[in-house]
Amino acid sequence: MQWVKVLGGLVGASALLGLGIILGHFAIPKGADAPAPSVSVSQDLDLEILETVMKQLDASKIRENLRELSREPHLASSPRDEALAQLLLQRWRDPESGLDAAEAPTYEVLLSFPSREQPNRVAVVGPTGTILFSCRQSEQNLTGEQGGPDVVPPYAAYAPPGTPQAVNAAKHGVAGVLVYTDPADINDGHSSASQTFPNSWRLPPSGVERGSYYEYFGDPLTPYLPANPSSFRLNPDTVSGFPPIPTQPIGFEDAKILLCNLQGTSAPAAWQGALGCDYKLGPGFRADGDFPADSQVNVSVHNRLELRNSSNVLGIIRGAVEPDRYVLYGNHRDSWVHGAVDPSSGTAVLLELSRVLGTLLKKGTWRPRRSIVFASWGAEEFGLIGSTEFTEEFFSKLRERTVAYINVDISVFANATLRAQGTPPVQSVIFSAAKQIPAPGLDGLSIYDNWIQYFNRSSTEYGLVPSLGSLGAGSDYAPFIHFLGISSMDIAYTYDRSKTSARIYPTYHTAFDTFGYVDKFVDPGFSSHQAVARTAGSVLLRLSDSLFLPLNVSDYGETLRNFLQAAQRDLGVLLEQHSISLGPLVTAVEKFEGAAAALGQHVSALQKDTPDPLQVRMLNDQLMLLERTFLNPRAFPEERYYSHVLWAPRTGSVATFPGLANACSRAMNTSLGSAAWAEVQRQLSILVVALEGAAATLRPVADL
């Protein structure tokens, strides 16, 4: 997720836009079998194997992976990106340390690139048309890595071409948008060359954050269909979700020249930053500044849409007992430039994990109970494209067979603590893993014990526990949880928030996100990378090898309770005024809790004696499929891919069920009996049916 200040250089129509400056927030997606050991249908997690894997996950090998992965820029669909796909394929087909099978299927997807011939340009133009100042068109070459031909110049992907020029007091609305990252948001206020990379982890003055400005995810031309060559495609001119006007990102050193020369009244305090001047709202430049007052800002954007081939790489370890149950583990491969942190820190971990497991596999000492599928997704930076097309192509199969999806994109933002996001059923397995792994650099302390000091909540069920974040659409887990209803998680190591307020690691999506940057500033020694590899690896093994799936579905009860209480507290009166009762929702939540508790006891009972494998399979199917019961493809018709009634985007202010929250906030100011209030009732019914359906799935399977 990305939070950037936006400097609109050109005047606009609305009260705010008319002032010639916009400060806003955009949410943008960031980025032939080996010998089989003797098989038993009761095969369970082998703690010795788990211990072996933990021991063999090697920090120095992760470092070497990262060096190779980030050696060159590997923008989606570029030759280097495809070369890395081949590298992964080769590793996963290695006779000593590879997997059972690996493939690199390709999709034909719509990407957006700046023009080589006509670089995008931002300039201040004098009254006579002479260029008084030009923003940098590339970042400063500070380490010799920012100058190469493969370093894509800063741009806003999918922003349309155009060359708007400001007209003072024009009443035609904003004609273009400039985006920059303020030192106040990314550098804890520091901005001088001496205080920034390569002298520190901070963003240099010339650093520019690239990104995709497409509103949805997946290939823009093939919503709900895999982007195969023969697939039906929308007309690019009619696609929705692209920015309406030319947009260009610039560095804060250039933003300073533009912003600190503006005239007009001061911007609100919340809009002020660390550029060392009072931010004015314009319109126009001040007379005593660097430019004549009647100068204008000219923006030339020459981005082009192109159909490109982008590969996913998939590798599988076939399950010994239940090969038709999949545990997926994935990360994207494409980066904006060298992408050492984003995404190569995750891919370096992925490769080390697959090496260790592959070696055990090839030696014949281990084969998981269930199948493990490793994935390296393409074109994530443009909008989770590779992973979304994959879910579209194999929807049915994945829906019926996938136990869980583990995503490790950026594995290390910083080296202070573990940070995990996921749906409630995965909480317990992440806790189990984190409790048995030492926290790097803190002898004796487990990752769990360290984690709970940074992120925690008090649970009605367990008391104080580390808090899991919920899953938005920031990485490739989005199509798995929102479109397929598969229990998903994202795992990383991250900051000590008491030490920095940086929105994200400072060189994010710039040409300064390099191997040296990671090696020197982010995780010297790679112990945090190793910690993430061990945590994700332990979670993976527990999911693939445990006889009983370690998905604690009853942990959903707490979420439902909290959502319900928020609805009662913050919406109850309003709903009563419109004679809408939360009673049926209360009953549904109680039914869920009752069914989940009873199932929990059933599991414990089964675990005592040696259960029949079929009984376990039936039980595991209930656990695996619970998440699916929360999907309703008709719940949010306007929200592409979002069908999970608990985790769809919430725009309403109340922290409750998204459909209810959003419908209420829309209905709030409409009259009694309006269509908006009918939608509130529809959303309530959709929710009740989903929760009752979830309870029915957890109840004894032969109950009527």
Add this chain to the structure above:
Amino acid sequence: MQWVKVLGGLVGASALLGLGIILGHFAIPKGADAPAPSVSVSQDLDLEILETVMKQLDASKIRENLRELSREPHLASSPRDEALAQLLLQRWRDPESGLDAAEAPTYEVLLSFPSREQPNRVAVVGPTGTILFSCRQSEQNLTGEQGGPDVVPPYAAYAPPGTPQAVNAAKHGVAGVLVYTDPADINDGHSSASQTFPNSWRLPPSGVERGSYYEYFGDPLTPYLPANPSSFRLNPDTVSGFPPIPTQPIGFEDAKILLCNLQGTSAPAAWQGALGCDYKLGPGFRADGDFPADSQVNVSVHNRLELRNSSNVLGIIRGAVEPDRYVLYGNHRDSWVHGAVDPSSGTAVLLELSRVLGTLLKKGTWRPRRSIVFASWGAEEFGLIGSTEFTEEFFSKLRERTVAYINVDISVFANATLRAQGTPPVQSVIFSAAKQIPAPGLDGLSIYDNWIQYFNRSSTEYGLVPSLGSLGAGSDYAPFIHFLGISSMDIAYTYDRSKTSARIYPTYHTAFDTFGYVDKFVDPGFSSHQAVARTAGSVLLRLSDSLFLPLNVSDYGETLRNFLQAAQRDLGVLLEQHSISLGPLVTAVEKFEGAAAALGQHVSALQKDTPDPLQVRMLNDQLMLLERTFLNPRAFPEERYYSHVLWAPRTGSVATFPGLANACSRAMNTSLGSAAWAEVQRQLSILVVALEGAAATLRPVADL
């Protein structure tokens, strides 16, 4: 399905309607555990048990069931309908012959009834307003059963109230519609009292066919949501799918008075019937007829919409080995009047089958491998309401666990031959059953051998075989196949088409569909009822008890081939002209065939040795879930509930994939590059993705 001639008594605007007569076709939906035997995870179909069941299914008991079920009229939600629900509940809870558990959940649904106070009326009114002639308001009481207070007068359910009166040459469009069934369509031309019931099985002159005129199915106020008391409901005034104008059915004796007195030019030959006069098109009456030429027809409809409680009755026999796999067997309970044939002939069979299985269960001699769920649906005649609400309420659970749905609505239309409809995977199990059961009254001949003489096709795979019909929306299987994607079938005994051209049994939906009618004319001795009970019972046992599911998925290959060849033959040129290639579809069909064939070999191999139960379960999951892979909730947004890309309604004339056929027929006369042609391409892609997904589900489960 119903084919009726419609006599619009009132003039209209359009070329045809303006002539004052409409002849059209409407499609209207016709409507504490027993001791367990020792359990083995390899439990397979027991042929001795099957033989015992076949022997114990008793024709005389079916006759007694029918006598009781059809003793009184039992219109949906009437006291007698609810009393029968209690009767079923009592049978299924019987300690000697009942099931493991039974319940009668209720939905609150919108039904439509005529007014007791203001009966619907059709009359001829003279110029001065005097009534010259009135149609009967009830059928003639020929057997003492047509007179009771519970005999609902003839009406068109969901037709709006109103009292339109013809105005000659009015240019305001048709104001009302009269419907009747012509003796040519239902009585092989015979119409006199002496030639009709009670003197033969034919429709008496006063007989009137009732029916629902609602366009969709399910409760009209709660699409996609179960009709629970708290569920969100649409405003009845804004519901779509109800007839726009007053409509009333009449008997052919009354239709004759109206039709044979019309003046004007003769109707086309195809519109002529057996009323003994030349059918004229009007407008108005002839001067030399029974009425003054300036007489008018007055229709008063006083139907009312009412929210009513309607019960389903559900009973379960819990599976011994795989209780979470369900074989569903159902029929509706509600009738228009006594409903001896429709639906009680099916319910009588259902009760006999559940008695025989329940007795074996309670004795402890048998328990099925999988769970068997018996269902008695409510309010089917109004639009498959009980079954649709059930699928809406338990969507997730049923989708994940249901092996197949067996529907036996009218079990005996006539006693000539078996007639089966279903999706390809059920063909083989119906054949297996039919080959081992003797055809009633034809010693030595099996039901299969008799069947193939009446309905057959030449299969590329098997040569000459009985032909299965495809499933429309004529009974409660519709929500299971179209909305849930569950392999479904409908089984009955029916006519010798060489002996009658009757559209359906003549007393269909009239007050003459009584026990005596069945006992005397339809199936004296009830041997055809017994034959259906044995066939459906054998299919049920094979599905519930076979270790390997007897669903032959490769039989889908033939359907796909036929659809593909029709597309190539009849649409190929047209598509080429618009540069749309069928190549990807050809490839997808080939992939399906290849995967299905390979899976078949895998099954045979497994069947040779004694396979691990988990392996069988994984294989059966592939077979069970194949049908689901053909669902796409976004394929037909305008067709409520229809999401099966192979069996959605086809309006296009080419007998191929419905989405493709319909899109082509719409695009046919539009210009190159129109939205309609884009839709053709979208439908092709949806189809290709579904078939590729189906193939992926059949391929080895650990293939990438």
